[in-house]
Every structure is written in C-alpha cells, then in structure tokens.
Amino acid sequence: MTSTPSGIPGTADDSAELLPIASGARxxxxxxxxxxxxxxxxxxxLGVLVGATAVGLLVQPLLGRIVDIVADGRPADALTLPVVLLLVVAVVQxxxxxxxxxxxxxxxxxVLARLREQFVERALHLPADRLERAGAGDLTARVTGDVARVAEAVRSALPEMARSVLAIVLTLGAMALLDVRFLLAALLAVPVQALTARWYVRRAVTVYADQRVANGAQQQQLLETIGGAATVRGHxxxxxxxxxxxxxxxxxxxxTMRSVHLVLGFYARLHIAEYIGLAAVLVTGFFLVRDGSVSIGTATAAALYFHSLFGPVNAALVLLDDAQSAAAGLAxxxxxxDIEESAAQLPHQRTEAGAAVTVDAVSHAYGPGRTVLHEVSLALRAGEHVALVGTSGAGKSTLARLVAGVQQPTGGTVSVAGVQQPTGGTVSLAGGHQPTGGKVSVAQSAPGPAGPSVVLVTQEVHVFTGTLAEDLRLARPDATDADLRTALATVYALEWAEALPEGLATVVGEGGHRLDPARAQQLALARLVLADPPVAVLDEATAEAGSAGARTLERSAEAALAGRTALVVAHRLTQAVAADRIVVLEAGRVVESGTHDELRTADGPYATLWRAWSGSRNAPRTR
Known part of the structure; x- marks a missing residue:
C-alpha cells in the first residue's frame, strides 16, 4: 500500500510519477x-510462408482455366487436370x-519469454522510492494488462500479419503477370486504404497509450482504496x-469509447476502398475481354485475385488495431x-574506522517539501545491535531502508562493511520489498560467497507459493534439509514446521497451507539465518504478530540477529531495552543516542516515550 506523508492512503496522489514509456524508436x-x-x-x-502463399496463388489461374474450358465448350475430361491440381495446391499450401x-x-x-524475463528482472530491481512514486497500480497494470496484450498479439496477430502481408504482395504481383492493367485498376483502392491506415494510426497511438495509462491509474486508485479501507473509514x-x-x-x-468509435470509422473507410477496387478490376476486365486482350478465364482470375485480397488487406489493416495496442503495451x-541504474556512478566511500555501517549526513525527501530525514549521521560497530525509536513519521523506516539499500538518499552516503561499491548486495527476505541487488545509489559492499551483505526483514511478509522448503531456499538455494531445519530451530519455528501436514514439503502461500502472521514472520527470519549476512535490518518485523505472539517473535528475532550487526526499527520498546544502543529520531533528526538506562536517566524524548509506553501496558483494561 502506498501512503502519503499523512499516512492516509491515496489522499494526495493524483500526480503520481508514472514509470517511463519508451519512444517508438527505442x-x-x-x-x-x-x-x-x-x-x-x-x-x-518467413521463407516457408512465402512458399505457401506462392503455391496458394495458383488457385485463381486454375479456376480461370476451368472457366475458359467451359466457355470454349470443351469435353468434361479436360477439367480433370485443373481439378487435380487444385487438390494438390490445397494440400501443399x-x-x-x-x-x-x-x-x-x-x-x-x-521473444515474448525473453521480454518477460527482462521486465521481471528490472521490476525486481526497481528502487523502492521510485516504485512508490509511480504507485503499485502502474507496475501491476504493466505486468498484467500490457504483458497480456503483447502476448495476445504475438500468438495471434503476428502470424496473421505475416501471412497477410505476404499474400498482399504476392497477389498484386500475380495480377501484374496476368495483365499490368489489372494491377493498375486494383491500385485505385490503395490511396483510400493508405489514408485510412494513416488516419487510424495517428489517432490510435495516442488513444491506446492514454487508455493504458488511465487503466493503470484506475487500478492504482482501487488498490489504495481497498488496501487502506480501514484507514479510509476511520478518517x-x-x-x-x-x-x-x-x-x-x-x-x-x-x-474506451473513443477507441470503439475509432475502430468503427476505420471499418467504414475500408469498405469504401473494397468497392472502388473491385469495381475498377471488373470494368477493366470487361473492356479487355471485349477487345480480345484477355480471355474470360483470365479476367475471372484477376477478379478472384482482387476478391482474395479482401481478407488479407482487411486483416492487415484491422490488425493495426491490435498492433497499435500491443505497441503501446510494449513501449x-x-x-x-530501460530504467537506468544510478548506482554505477557512485564514488567509493569508506566507513568509519571499526564501523560495520556508516551513515554520513544522509538526507531523504519523497518530493518537494516532503523531506523526512535531515543530515542524519550514524555509525554501527561490528556486531552492535542498534534500535531506532521515535514517534510515527519520525523517519525510522526511511532510514532503515536507506541502510538496507532499497532506497537511495537524496543527500549524503551510506556505507556498509568497509567500502561503498556500486554493485551492492542487499536482499529482502520479507517479501514486502523484492530483492534489489543493492543497485541503487546507496553504498553497499558486494555480496560475499555466502550471500548478500545486508538483509532486510519488514513487517510486510510474503509467503511465496510452493513448499515450505522451497520458500526457505529462496535465501540460499543450495541449503540442505538439515540447514533448513537448523534455521527453523534457531528462530523457534521447527516444531510447528514439522507438525504441518507434510512437514517441510507442505505447500504454503496462495492456494496452499495458510500461515498466520507470526509464523510467516518466523519464516522470514529463518530466511535471514540461511542468508547469513553480516548486517541485518529489521523494520518493525514483529509488528504483525499481535500481543499474544509478540514475545515469541521477539525471541525469534533476537536469535536470528545473534552475531550480526543489526539495525532494528523497534515497534515495541522491549526491543529497544535489549539493544546495545538506542537512537531516537524526531522529525527526521537524531535527538538522542545511548543505552536504555542512560536515556531514561537523561529524562529526554526517550524517557517520555518509555513512560507513555509503560503506562499504556500497565493501564487497567476496560470492556
């Protein structure tokens, strides 16, 4: 769900920055x-289709030959050869x-499969902030409607278009062989057809492109309204x-109605072209037969040739409808x-001495006037667990995502594990953000042989469709069953995993065994253990567990983070208590940093948060 700064979905997003559309040349x-x-x-x-079309063009002369035989009053057995040849032509064609x-x-x-692979690869590597500016509806419309439109064109329009164009070219050539005057008569229809095609194409490109954009905007609005229904009702x-x-x-x-009217006008103009051309060929045939220039059979063959063009010409021009729609989707x-990866030009930046993560004067804005971080500087020592706390909107999740590499800062640098490198190694194991490969303008170290440098786990957990074992192996494809069980045991999830109907072979995700939010989050934490990164970022990873499973999930998160450098956005202050250090954000700035006891004694913003949180926990419950 995309949210505006106020936290209310869809309240200020009429000017979403849609993903780019390629030019016609590109x-x-x-x-x-x-x-x-x-x-x-x-x-x-192409060669085989040319041969097939050329063979098919023998039908009209053979029918003309039959007409001449009948007109000359020849015996019936003279029809045997042309009839047999017609059968042979039909089979061969x-x-x-x-x-x-x-x-x-x-x-x-x-080609379609290759395009899909490139699209999915790039979509999975889109920076999260770029995707959020566009809105999920835009990408959803492209990956569904546009892919389907292109696929439909590839499966039906492309073969039909190829055959139609070949039939038109070769048929016109055959008419010229009969008599060039038949060709000239047939060409009288071409100006009308050309003007019709030009008229249609000039309007269709804009109409279909606008239609796809409008459908994407409609889909985005529906996603925001339905996804944020509770908030919409609450406000x-x-x-x-x-x-x-x-x-x-x-x-x-x-x-849509504009496109319908466009198609109706298109067909009306095509019918006019057909009548003009056929009338011209028939009149030409009349005069040529009267002058003795051609036989009745030849004139018949010419008329049949032109009549046979109705199908291919109309198909080719009508397929412009599909072609323009598919071209808009393909663009x-x-x-x-074609979205460029901005990480390629990053300068090398070193972390502070002894630090695993260095955030140096980082600022971030989601647009003009929407700055959420103001020159934040922070260093995490190797193995240190740092908790980020603050009120809603303080910038905690934004800072966590910048450190994880799924967003790029608008100012400053983030460096991980020694040297900032443009190739990066960030991966998300929660499913709320897809793997980015670190290819954004956030400093990341290249992934080592054991896996990525940084792993992000968010509260937006996605359970992929497949067996539980396959879902876990997304983090480490070469993991053995023993490795999977060890990871599950580490996060206290092995007992319920083995109790599933088919154990690790149980199908989970859409259409499979449903995992509740706490178990889904433990699955994400088990992926973290399997990926075994030196740095982990948890963005309110226990928020969806509910109060009943909170303690268990916090224990799972603590076990998964053991031995790693960790940045934790604390949903519950019990997580902050257990951290080595607490960093307090207020309005996008660091206002306090220290241990739980130090900050309570300082009686600053953290102490205020602690008293409010402790009071809410100890307040008597009413019904």
Whole structure:
C-alpha cells in the first residue's frame, strides 16, 4: 500500500510519477535486439510462408482455366487436370502454411519469454522510492494488462500479419503477370486504404497509450482504496475515495469509447476502398475481354485475385488495431526495462574506522517539501545491535531502508562493511520489498560467497507459493534439509514446521497451507539465518504478530540477529531495552543516542516515550 506523508492512503496522489514509456524508436530497437538471437528461425518461418502463399496463388489461374474450358465448350475430361491440381495446391499450401506459422509462433513465444524475463528482472530491481512514486497500480497494470496484450498479439496477430502481408504482395504481383492493367485498376483502392491506415494510426497511438495509462491509474486508485479501507473509514474519507475511483473510471470508459468509435470509422473507410477496387478490376476486365486482350478465364482470375485480397488487406489493416495496442503495451514494458541504474556512478566511500555501517549526513525527501530525514549521521560497530525509536513519521523506516539499500538518499552516503561499491548486495527476505541487488545509489559492499551483505526483514511478509522448503531456499538455494531445519530451530519455528501436514514439503502461500502472521514472520527470519549476512535490518518485523505472539517473535528475532550487526526499527520498546544502543529520531533528526538506562536517566524524548509506553501496558483494561 502506498501512503502519503499523512499516512492516509491515496489522499494526495493524483500526480503520481508514472514509470517511463519508451519512444517508438527505442521500442523498435529493443524489438530488434530481442529477435536477433533467433534470426535463423525468423528467416526460415518467413521463407516457408512465402512458399505457401506462392503455391496458394495458383488457385485463381486454375479456376480461370476451368472457366475458359467451359466457355470454349470443351469435353468434361479436360477439367480433370485443373481439378487435380487444385487438390494438390490445397494440400501443399495447408502443410507449408502450418509449418511456416509454427516457426513464426515459436519465434514470437521465444521473444515474448525473453521480454518477460527482462521486465521481471528490472521490476525486481526497481528502487523502492521510485516504485512508490509511480504507485503499485502502474507496475501491476504493466505486468498484467500490457504483458497480456503483447502476448495476445504475438500468438495471434503476428502470424496473421505475416501471412497477410505476404499474400498482399504476392497477389498484386500475380495480377501484374496476368495483365499490368489489372494491377493498375486494383491500385485505385490503395490511396483510400493508405489514408485510412494513416488516419487510424495517428489517432490510435495516442488513444491506446492514454487508455493504458488511465487503466493503470484506475487500478492504482482501487488498490489504495481497498488496501487502506480501514484507514479510509476511520478518517471518514469514503466519499472522497469513491469520487476519485469514479473519476478515474469515467476517464477509462471515455477512452474506451473513443477507441470503439475509432475502430468503427476505420471499418467504414475500408469498405469504401473494397468497392472502388473491385469495381475498377471488373470494368477493366470487361473492356479487355471485349477487345480480345484477355480471355474470360483470365479476367475471372484477376477478379478472384482482387476478391482474395479482401481478407488479407482487411486483416492487415484491422490488425493495426491490435498492433497499435500491443505497441503501446510494449513501449510501457520496454520503458521499465530501460530504467537506468544510478548506482554505477557512485564514488567509493569508506566507513568509519571499526564501523560495520556508516551513515554520513544522509538526507531523504519523497518530493518537494516532503523531506523526512535531515543530515542524519550514524555509525554501527561490528556486531552492535542498534534500535531506532521515535514517534510515527519520525523517519525510522526511511532510514532503515536507506541502510538496507532499497532506497537511495537524496543527500549524503551510506556505507556498509568497509567500502561503498556500486554493485551492492542487499536482499529482502520479507517479501514486502523484492530483492534489489543493492543497485541503487546507496553504498553497499558486494555480496560475499555466502550471500548478500545486508538483509532486510519488514513487517510486510510474503509467503511465496510452493513448499515450505522451497520458500526457505529462496535465501540460499543450495541449503540442505538439515540447514533448513537448523534455521527453523534457531528462530523457534521447527516444531510447528514439522507438525504441518507434510512437514517441510507442505505447500504454503496462495492456494496452499495458510500461515498466520507470526509464523510467516518466523519464516522470514529463518530466511535471514540461511542468508547469513553480516548486517541485518529489521523494520518493525514483529509488528504483525499481535500481543499474544509478540514475545515469541521477539525471541525469534533476537536469535536470528545473534552475531550480526543489526539495525532494528523497534515497534515495541522491549526491543529497544535489549539493544546495545538506542537512537531516537524526531522529525527526521537524531535527538538522542545511548543505552536504555542512560536515556531514561537523561529524562529526554526517550524517557517520555518509555513512560507513555509503560503506562499504556500497565493501564487497567476496560470492556
């Protein structure tokens, strides 16, 4: 869920910074790059389709030959050869067309798979702040609607378009062989068709691009409203959110109707072109037969050739509808794959002597006037556990994510384990943030042979669909069953894991065995143990457990962090008590730092927080 600074989802996000859309030139260049590894298959498929189409063009002359035989009053046995040849043509064309379309389809699926892989890889590496500025709906619309539209075009439109274009070119060539005047007559339809295509394309590109953007905005608004329903109701924002959803839905419907009217006008113009061309060919045939220039059969073949163009021409032009829609979707996908990684230009920065993590004058803003951190400096010694505390909105989660590398600071540097390096090694094991690889402008050390340098665990835990063992091995693919059990035992989760219907082989996640929030969080902590990073960041990782499971989960987190440098955003102050040091944030600035006893004695902001929290725990409960 994307939240505004006020914490109310969707209250100030009408101007979301959508993810980029590639230009037409860039989209075509990306398509050529995707096809390049399979040029051989592309040429083979094209060659076979050319042969199939050429064979099919023998049908019209053979039918014309039959007309001439009948017109000349020849005996019936003269029809045997052309009829047999028609059957042979049908069989050969059917077989070769199937082979050619199969090659084209395989090419399309291969290219589509390659595009999906690139899109998913880049989407998983998007900096969290960049994704939040765009909104989850934009990325969701691309990974669902746009991918589906491109896939549909690849599976149906691409093979049909290839066959139609070949049929048009070769049929016009065959008409020229009959008599060039038939070709000239047929070409009278071309200006109308060309103007129709130009008229359509100029409007369709904008309409379909706007339609996809509107659908993404609509999806984003629905996600925010439904995801934050409790907050919306609590702040009495139902009417405001309903109006926003209705406004974005009206925009989507308006653009859909524009596309419908566009298609209707497109078809009407195509029919006019067909009538003009067919009339011209028939009139030309009449005069040529009357002058003795061609036979009735030849004129019949020319008319049949032009009539056979109705299907391919209309298919090719109608497929412009799918092509423009798919091109708009492809541009949105390529736009994501082209997002530059800003970490490549980072200078090298060293941590302070003896420090595992150094935060040096770090500032961060989510936009103009939305600064949440102000030149924060902090050093974590190797093996030290530091708790971040402060009121809501103090900047605790932002600082934790900057240290973890899933966001980039707008000022200052963050260095981990000695040297700031652009290749980074941050990974999220909670599922609320996908692995980023550290490829953002936050200083990270390169991952070592045992795993990443920094692991982030948030309260937004995702249980991936698959067996429990597969879910755990996301952190370390080569882990043995013994390693998995050891990790689960470390976080006190082995007992319930082995009690599942099929133990570690139990399917969990969507459609599988449901894990409650506390167990899902223990699963994330077990992944942390398996990844075995030198630095761990916990962002309110025990917040979803509820009071009943809080102590167990805090014990699990404490065990998972043993022997590591840790930065913990403390949801409960009992976590702060157990830390080596407590850092208090207020309005994006460090206002206190020290142990629990030192800060209580100082009677500053932390002492105030402690008294308020202790009082709420000891207050009598009422019904």
């Amino acid at each position: 989209t075509r260049a990306a398509l050529r790059t995707l096809i390049r590894p399979d040029r051989g298959r592309a040429l083979l498929g 059917g077989v070769t067309t199937t082979l050619g379309l199969t090659q084209v389809a395989r090419l399309g699926e291969t 009495r924002l139902e009417e405001q959110h309903t109006e926003k959803s209705a406004r974005r839905s009206r925009k989507a419907v308006e653009l 949105r996908l390529v736009g994501v794959t």
